[in-house]
Amino acid sequence: MNVPADNCPIYNPPLEPYVSVIHRDEDLLVLDKPSGLLSVPARHPALKDSLASRVQEDYPNAQMINRLDKDTSGLVLMSLNRMAHARIAAQFEARTVQKLYTAVVWGNIAEDQGSIDLPLSIDPENKPRHRVDMVGGKAAQTNWHVVERLGERTRVKLLPLTGRTHQLRVHMKAIGHVILGDEFYADGEALNAASRLLLHAETLTFCHPDGNDVTFTAPCPF
Template structure:
């Protein structure tokens, strides 16, 4: 039974709420999760006896919650192919996304996305295959992506997404040498009025956006930067680096030029530090630099062949 991510177990402490419903709210169950637990087949046991929301518990009691079955969306069809799993437990799945594949299906497009592949992966393991995307990456950005395995885990992760308990780090190779070598880019990002799928710096209507950067290595024509996202806007790193005059190499959408050295933006989510919302363990997860960015780094260093 312990493999079943629908089962949650708590021991009641002195400072926990004692009425079952209030306890669940205290432990971040959303109103829709409470509704589904009550009306869609969820079960609550206290000390092995089935109980209802109004039952009063005492310290030391053990409450077992069996969440209702989740109905997977038909909008995301399962597809089968390689999934590079970096971390997995009953609550979350972290994968290393290759470049050239979207995170989620677009409304008008069909085709393989990470959501389709993860659904196929979970089905092959006979697990709940409802897709709960916690973080997404642009099609041509590679690296770590987080999926929650249940709506409860999703809501817990959402609460910490833009806090110090959920830190996202990227590596990018940019044109030129950034001065100063490290700093904070704090510029609001809005939708480009001319091209709806692009973003730009918009001091009037844009949303607050912060990216911390640090130069890791300098080259004669470029730099390798480490970046930490403090907010999560669409295209944030790409727009911010362009705004300070150092667009990402290969990012033809924002740099305005095609680069023969790499066929996508040289941007990779290489590290996540997540305080696990259930176990409270600090997860330090990493995805190695992909081959095309390793090759680009070698070229920038002036070597002939990597």
Template sequence: MAVQRNRVKLSKNQRLDAYLAEEYPQFSRSFLKNLIEQEHILLNGGRAKAGAKVKEGDEIVLEIPEAEEISAEPQDIPLEIVYQDGDIAVINKPQGMVTHPAPGNYSGTLVNALMYHIGDLSGINGELRPGIVHRLDKDTSGLLVIAKNDAAHKSLSEQIAEKKAKRIYLALVYGNIKADDGVIDTLIGRDPRDRKRMTVLRTGGRTAVTHYKVLERYGEYTLVECALETGRTHQIRVHMKHIGHPVVGDPVYSRQKDGFGLKGQLLHAARLELTHPGTGERMAFEAPLPEYFTAVLGKLKKI
């Protein structure tokens, strides 16, 4: 059984279940609820209830039972491998592909494809997420680095956590952004009105920092480059909505009709920089914009 300890940092009291949902976005709300009901969560040394209030300085201990995971199966799914050696692989993930299996979706994912085309993957993240160091949303395209052994996985994870790896995205957003560049620095957590969405919060949540730079303006649209300083769930999509310029085609964070017949947001992980975990060499990879993205830009240029 894995144990995770958390020392609460809050400006005001908050329900335990709400706090946990914000602090542990990798776990579903139902999973956390089950942990509470099965008495696997301790609050200041005692068994906790979902409605218990937590405050500054409280200690929360999560006892996470070993999961009986369903093994992902290899599938012959086309995969663009940008680079690979004995330690890492860099993949250009297409829009519409889920990164790893999850309940109700155990096939057709990047992991299924990786197991067929590569096979040797790190085991740190378990049977359902072998090799996965970081992820991209289903409808976000672009570069992902994959670890082929546990030492590489540890090194890459540390680089991301310590902000030594750089991830650069391109996004087309609604509206004309007035500033040529800027920094969005907020707290991001689960939307209390819709737990499937993330949102900017005044208190609680986790620090999220996005640096953006305008590349081109197309009247009612702007092409921006976004560099992640942190890697929160849906970070760029939430931040661009927060400043009034949601990503074009975003089905969750934009209410505007894109008019281009898109199947998801125009957000692409275009550049990835990292230090090779085996050689120590600094490496940079780039992936061109997908065809559907460039087609939209072409239409806007004509207008």
């Protein structure tokens, strides 16, 4: 996030739609977060607006289960009671939730599919950026496959097996195909090729607190 000289972050989250609810029941809300909106409030007073705070205007007891980066769009879950929160959060912790993302990356990927297994850590000199760290990094794995080749760019599906901060963004950069519009990891043509980060959390599959396996999808907006 850009920060001007007075240390007040530039933050202009989208207002339409204010909140997009894909599904609601007695246990949880399934939401489609737009790019540019924080999942939860940040410490700076200028960063109070978030998906969580908006939802809590109507559902005061709602609690965030999973989060997305500000610039990533797509599916976010919020619980409506403690039991639901515990059961779904435990699945994220155990890595049994299947998460599928769509991204458009720079360059023409030659292979049809692949796996990335590179440990990650925060870059201490460039926070909040992260980096591949073969010595002190935490394990991170991502599977990917090509959906469409578009000349100098490629549409891909990304399946993260772990949930590290900026994992998909750093992993795609590490294999030479940075995600378009990524203000942290792209530059030049790749940065200017899109007005937003072209990364979208499209599908979540998990066990609902009622015991049934469920899949929710938020259609990719790009």
